[in-house]
Amino acid sequence: MSTFFSLGVAPLTFPLTGAAIGLWGTGPVFVASAVVCGLGGLAGLCARDLRRAELPR
Numbered sequence: 001m002s003t004f005f006s007l008g009v010a011p012l013t014f015p016l017t018g019a020a021i022g023l024w025g026t027g028p029v030f031v032a033s034a035v036v037c038g039l040g041g042l043a044g045l046c047a048r049d050l051r052r053a054e055l056p057r
Contacts, residue, residue, distance in 0.1 A: 004040065 010033075020029045044050050 009036075009040075 017029060017033070020032075
């Protein structure tokens, strides 16, 4: 989930990120990005099926 959010969703938000940096600067935008990535990791930790997933034998 963390990889999905950081590598899958991030490229889709590049135009919005650029506009946000123009308005508020890099600091708040980086903090918001870190929060989104953290929430993606938290979603993965909260999903019981993902935590118990195993490779097939």
